[in-house]
Amino acid sequence: MQNDNRHIAIIGSGGHADVVTEAALLQFPKQKITVFCNYSNGRQSIFGIPILNYSSLIAVLEKNQVTNFIIAVGQIEYRRNFIVELEKSSVQPISIFHRSAVVSASAKVGRGVYCGPMSVIHSGAHVCDNSIVNSMALVEHGCVVGANSHLAPRASLLGNAKTGQDVFIGSNATVFPRTNVTSNTIVGANSLVNKSITEPGTYFGTPLAKKNV
Template sequence: MSKRLIVAGAGGFGRELVQWVDSSPIFCRDNLISSVAFIDDSATDKVAGVKVLGSVDSFVPSVNDLFVCAIALPESRTRVVRILEDKGATFVPFVHDTAFVGSRSVLGAGVILCPKVLVSVDVTIGRHTHLNVGSSIGHDAVLGEFNTLSSNCFIGGNSKLGNNVFVGTSVTVSPRLNIADDVVLGAGSVVMRSVKRQGTTYGNPAKLIPKRV
């Protein structure tokens, strides 16, 4: 039975994701995807030629619907996913046909791997974590839930990211480091030490500006 892929979020990342789904015939075949549509709280009718079925709050999933959430900010993504999961939505990982996933690596529900992503062996990626174009994850790394990795990031082997971490463009995290929950790694940061508390990093080597309470 064919499936409809529902993309939550019709903003910039959502429009990119629809294009990547269209260029991933293997993903569509393996998941029986025959059509794609948006749900979005502000868009109406169509976005980029793709039908908008309504808002997140109003939409009622059917048994033939599969979901991905294309909202970049972890906090907003968490809220939308919880609303949809409470309605019984089924989230699937999206792996672009040009992405590579190594042996014994595990992807949680709703994970998104964009074009040219490399996931090495024995990696664990938690639910609803996004890896944008050209990012790489080293062997035995563990990424928590609802993380966002922007384009061209590198996470070294045996590193651990918590939950709700936002990783800016072209960030490097050295091997065997731990990154706490809710940390922002600013664009271009070269992280040489573990980040153990909330805040934002900048620079090379990265320095942490703690979050004000």
């Protein structure tokens, strides 16, 4: 039975916050949900939920007696900053699943994970804390998605592929079976990762190449 005394914080007010908030309202219809943002973008509410601006995140969460949070920002570096800050609080991450997401009973999904519309997490897969499996993204059998990683729409991890933490896999990109992507890596949209990436950086294309910076 769901805890009706939860107060869930959606952290962020951009486009990703829209989809997370909509899914949260469907998943937790009886819980209080509030949107928090640390800057003003002209928006006052999301699906009728007021957006509260703040200067101190932990202080505003405590003031509003928030029990759980999910980070509704897509950019990896911003998400990591929020994670580090929220580790100092007693507020706990909570996972949000769109009602059309498919998660195997044998899969393991951590806390603070968002699974978007028609996303699939197959048998024995493990999605670690505070990650995003976005719309129609695929995590095949035995795969591991590292903490605070983001699989963009239609990204695919094929059988037993693994990512480290703070990894972004772009839209329509595919990571081949039994292939590893090291932490702090960006893989561009439509790329094919057919061999393991062992050095952090930005990669794109077919064949895959590292972007020189």
